[in-house]
Amino acid sequence: MTPLEPLPVRGWGRLRPFAEPALLAVTATCLAAGGLAWLAGVVRLANGCWIAGTLAAVVPAVAWVVAGLRRKRLGVDLIAVLSLVGTLSVGEYLAGALIAVMLAGGRTLEARATRRASRDLRRLMERAPRHASRRVGARVETIPLTDVKVGDVLVVRRGDVVPVDGRVVDGTAVLDESALTGESRLVERSGGEAVRSGVVNAGNVFEIASSATAADSTYAGIVRLAREAAADNAPVVRLADRWAAYFLPVALLLAAAAWIASGSAVRAVAVLVVATPCPLLLAAPVAIVSGLSRASRAGVIIRGGGAMESLGRARTLVMDKTGTLTAGRPIVVDVLAAPGATPTDVLRIAASVDQLSPHVLAEAIVSAALARGLQLSTPTDAVETPGNGIAGKLNSHTVAVGKLPDEAVLEPWARGAVSRARLDNAALAWVCVDGEPTGAVLLRDPLRRQASRTMRRLRRAGIDRLVMLTGDRVEPASEVGTVLGLDEVHAQLSPEDKVNAVLAERDRAVTVMVGDGINDAPALAAATIGVAMGARGATASSEAADIVLTADRLDRLADAIDIAHRSRRIAVQSAAVGMSMSLLAMVVAAFGWLPPALGAVLQEGIDVAVILNALRALRGDPALDTTMRADTRNLLRRFAGEHDELRDALESIRASADLLVEAPDDEALHAVVSAHAMLTDRVLPHERAEETELYPALAAPLRSGEATATMSRMHAEIQRLADRIGVHVHLAQEAGRIEDGQVDDLLACLYGLYALLRLHFVQEEENYFTLTQDDDVVVSADALR
Template sequence: MRPGGDAAGTRVGPARAGRRGMIPSTQGAPTARGGTDDMADDRGAPAGARPVWRLRGQGWRPWLEPGLLVLTLGAFLTGLLARALGAEAVADGGWIAGTVLAVLPALAWVVAALRRGRAGVDLLAVVALVGTLAVGEYLAGSLVAVMVATGRALDAAAERRASRDLRALLEHAPRSARRRLGDVVETVPLEAVAAGDLLVVGPGEVVAVDGRVEGGSAALDESVLTGEPLLVERSDGDPVRSGVVNGGPAFELRATATAEESTYAGLVKLAQEAGAENAPVVRLADRYAAWFLPLSLAVAGAAWAVSGSAVRAVAVLVVATPCPLLLAAPVAIVSGLSRASRIGVVIRSGGALENLGRARTLVMDKTGTLTVGRPTVVEVATAPAGDAGEVLRLAASTEQLSPHVLAEAIVTEARARRLPLTLPTDVVEEPGRGVSATVEGRRIEVGKRTAPRDHDWARVVLDRARLDGAAVSWVTVDGELVGAVLLRDPLRRDAPRTIRRLRSAGLQRLVMLTGDRVEPAREVATVLGLDDVYAEQTPADKVAAVRGEDAREVTVMVGDGINDAPALAAATVGVAMGARGATASSEAADIVLTVDRIDRLADAMEIARRARRIAVQSATVGMALSLVAMGVAALGWLPPAAGALLQEGIDVAVILNALRALRDPGGDVTLTADTDTLVRRFATEHDELADTFPLLRRAAGLLAEKPGPEALDAVRRAHVFLVDRLLPHELAEETQLYPALAEPLGSTEATAPMSRTHAEIQRLAARLGTHLELADAAGELDPDQVEDVLATLYGLYAVLRLHFVQEEENYFALATDRTGGPG
């Protein structure tokens, strides 16, 4: 039996659905968060969480490596100066002092490595230093001392540079807040802030706790959490996460959580745990040391035995000091951690980064990972001759005071379209039924009801909702059914593009696990081209499935809910969508995406593979060069002093190579601020225009059922929509959006297929207009025209739907904070 079991869940392929021993599903039941159980809000502070705000002082530790470098270099230069002045004894004394200064901490490093169970290739450095003192090669010993100190100093400097973004999370943490009580504003310690307090956030200040904007708006810099450089506008009532910076005038914030329960506390905790300790690639360096150490000693012993010269043996040991092995790999890994943190990906350890870089299988939850994770308006249907915008405005006005998740989605959609809402009166909410209220003198009802089957358009709405797995909120005005709002959890706009990038990054198997029903799971899998799907999975089923995949290949699991936490812990690498705060899933995960964008996983995968490749490359090349130098030294062609200089050059080269993991390799599409604004504008227009698509389908339905005046009027309304709204939108895209996208996408060819689709849309619209002209001239639609008009309407509907989706996936997903959209 496959993971999940026939008795526990349902597995379907991307193009098939096999109900095997399915159990009754509870999907569709309303929850606190809304939508279905699979979309339930399970976020909350982990038990026992405490605010992690203050950095611990590191005392003298940061000064050890730079201080050792200064002392050993000073001793070396003093010896050179003394030798130049003819003071041989002083020169030897300076070099001896420098060698001894390096031996002492090197011994401490060896002991520390042995205590951790590591072979400790620093032992070679100690042997080389002691050997130079034993054979009187004091200059070589001083050079080795400088080499060791330089390598350690470079490592420390590289780690400080590489981890500065991680430390920035800690240094950025607020320690107090300004609380308002009436007309008095006082500064209070962060731990004194409670949920419900009214806080004042001044310009440039860090938001101390999670909350909502109170009585105004705010312009926020969320780059610390998300990596996005552009300011984000938040309106009255919008949620704000702690850790973001107020980039505009002062605003008031109503706290919804304490500091220890807020987003930033969870991220700080994750940042403190992030590091390069015990990464598998570093342990690989220790495994190298297991054979490199005896090999070096054997070569040195053979050189001594064959030549009878201890100096040759010391020369071999000098060039065998494998600093690249110990330094280059950790530097590359820590650099990768830093690079990931800049784009909103917090990785707990270098081990997680290394495992991510060699993963071959990706297992994903559906809700909140591949989909937006919350109900979204996907269509507003109306009675014949109805206005979709007016139906939505009345529904949103009625729902303003309702806490229900579907009400929130309707209100959010209306505000996004800037519809003027009216405050309702005489509001009555019936649990499980909906809301009724008086709006502008009319009695409006919004919610669940039995739709009259004698309304053709209502029957179409019900069929559409059943096929698409959407929820329906019916809208009546003074008892008359005027429209319906369809809501569903839509696919993220960036999901298809991310899946393609993940495959190109080396993932060979993509699997979806979901507690949702078979039909919506199958639809998502088909659209994304996934390799396998497990539907109606319990948390235990998910764990079993992940373990089954993990037994075959290194497996990454991505999820966002508390029900995903066990599966995240079971995977080789668990990745949590933790943008909305500290959750059980982010506590169980190895990697947390602090921005609500699934494409950041593809970015992190590319960073991980590059960092791992550079780490292995740096260590391997450094050791290969050291082996060559050992052979040359064993033949007596490389004296200890020259060997020390050569090894120093090798160390510097491989460490600098490892630092390449810090750089952005390029290849990502980055929009300018103006282009980003333009893309977001057209994305908003898409949301508005998508609601008018049913005009085409309704006209075709009426025409197919009964050609006549009513059907002809519907066709005419559809044509007016095309000419007045859609074609101007397409023309603006062609003349404004596509030229702006040419540079970031690399050429005008990237948008050429969309331009061809624009031409086809215009051709079909003109064809429909010609049919209407003929019908107007004849007074009616000729029966011979009906078939072609139907083909034109259906063609327009299909082309427009596909065209909109393609633009949203390929272009609009590049804009900041565009994750959802019409399904």
């Protein structure tokens, strides 16, 4: 079986969907025929029909008991057999026929509920592609998916499922990623951007260059996990079996006591009738499987009910940093240049050489250069040294990008770059031309936009201990822990250290470990529940995890825990209420106040009620629902996009202040004037639009007009500082220079406004923009500074 083949259905599996309805049809027909015969006065024929219906149910009921014994489980199916046989033995043939119909009806309802809850996983597997269209020159050929190799150019037609992971060759791809993310909004991917298998082409034909084989692609990993989902017997179901072990002798003893006390076997049969079938074993599986189904629709693949139930009891969450709490995609936050060079030239030559490096920092530098529209050159004689960087020739000059020995950092500008990197906890990529440092590129791995909000949601969901493990340095790790309010942070850990830390946490409480890298696999396996971020095909972390978040989004973890808590709560609630109602009915029947026929109807009503209650796990928790209109979501996306466009504006404010510190000369004046123009033309209109358009629209979903009050106050402070800077600009332009008496106040305004805007952006992104449930948007390093 290839990785993308759907789960085969053979033999009994094909007939199973028809078995319960067939049994229901037979028993119902016998009951109805007996009723008509009784009305016609043919009592013997009526009894014969009811006996036939009862016997039709006895056979499968015995089979269920035998199946339970094979699994070393003796449950309440035994009560079903005893009650059916008991009605025949005491001549309560109508009661027996009613029990048979209700038993068959309950089984049919349970089977339909299970199939309904499992259909999302089945659809996930059935939509997997089998073939791919490969372009070779001007010819396009259809090939089996297993024949796709890394580097092949594949044609994806409108409506096709992307067969393997790859990158868009050119143009723009419009994709429906709902199968992976659970979100129905279309997304665009431009030339060079990554596309995951399993998404659907919702636009024009495009081509991808495959970056993985079918077996190693994202969708194959999801299908493989979906096959294993629901294969485990959840602990809550085993808990139901343990409860049944107590319920069975109670039912038998109560029936025996009623018989002995009254001398009537009918009372004993009546007691057994209302104990059959116990909702305990119906509600728990339906609720758990319903939870699995809802999780799959939310982009969370859970291997089985056991992991679902354990997740619902979790109290400790252990997380990796890189790729889990951070985006795992470094971004360029600044480019510093030596005297005589410009930041643009430094970035251009660094990106030109880094084009040939697969390193994640090199990819970030190239992406930053392309985003600024720089024309890159192709280097020659490129040589990469693992851990140190890459070097190559550009226009007869040797250009190296990477690390630099401490003894080579001599110039004041270079020492300043080192200080800046330490202060900002940034990585530093030196750019050397012919052996001389010419510039430096500062990079940071930003926090995920949803990180802070997700941590708060996790605590509300019952997680009372948040721990971060990372191999990174102490300083950036501590900063992340402070920003997110984590309980404990462990830095500079090896994979073995991570395993030991997870084991220590697991000894204290049910522990969840979240990670995304291959080095996280041992720690994921050591935890009570391992969660892998993003289904990256056959990576070790996905294989070792109990739960995989198919979308590369941290907030899906909070969704999974909410679903697990709700499913387990509904399962236990349904089973407990059903048992209580059955026990009450058994007591009533023991006193002779509930005849067998009426008891059968009552018991089935209890069963139907608890199954319907268990199906509530298919729906989300109304208490967590934030209803939002489509136009409000569009506003949030619009302003989130404007935030990303305004990042350079924030940096221009800081840059103008830095120049003013060096000297209040003409260059500094020009920079301050430019920064003020940017504030007037771009930032302030954005803030006013938020105040008049976005904040009023958020009042309904946030259930309060006061939810944005603090942000409005910050808008007022931003306006005040911008106006104050405007006054300084006017005075300086009148005088032709920045007066000495202006410098201190102007610096305070510029640096203060820079810090205020940066904090304001982060607060809005965490509190409001994450409500759109879009894919994770990488934010600048401001989120961590």
